[in-house]
Amino acid sequence: MRLIRRNALTDDASAEIDLIFWNDRTVLDFLPNILMFECKNWSAPVDSAAVTHFATKATNRKLSHAFLIAANGVTGNLSQVTAARAHQHSTLLLHDCKLVVLDRADLCSLSSTxxxxxxxxxxxxEIYLFGA
Known part of the structure; x- marks a missing residue:
């Protein structure tokens, strides 16, 4: 995997994409070549407006997968489909785009590929099974 761009502005400067990676598919062979990441180091969980904004960035680019790295997760939980989780699920249903949310605890718990x-x-x- 190779970093292609960091903090890239769209042509009209209306949106920024935090990270774009090229996935050579040697390890993450189940993911596409282009991977887009949005990073939110907020003190609170990311709200539905931010999830929707990121979903729009991903779907406008016809991406099948996009990653939201949210230090404190998103609002709601798996058993409670709140607005943020509902947007994540509707992005899958309407655009076949999987918005993968990872938080700080997830990343800190990892010790291997x-x-x-x-x-x-x-x-x-989880996106398929629980709507979030």
Whole structure:
């Protein structure tokens, strides 16, 4: 995997994309070549407006997967489909785009590539199974 761009502005300067990676698919072979990341180091969980904004960035680019790294997660939980989780699920249903949310605890718990792969696969499955 190789970093392509950091803090890239769209042509009209209306949106910024935090990170764009090229996935050579040698390790993350189940993910596409282009991976977009939004990073939110907020003191509180990311709200539905931010999830919606990121979903729009991803779907406007016809991405099948996009990653939201939210230090404190997003509002709501798996058993309670709140607005942020509902936007994540509707992005899948309407645009076939999987918005994978990872938080600080997720990332700090990883000690191997195999664990990262399992975590991403688990999060993608949750979007399908639980609507979030």
């Amino acid at each position: 195999e664990q990262l792969i399992a975590l991403i696969q688990e999060r993608i499955s």
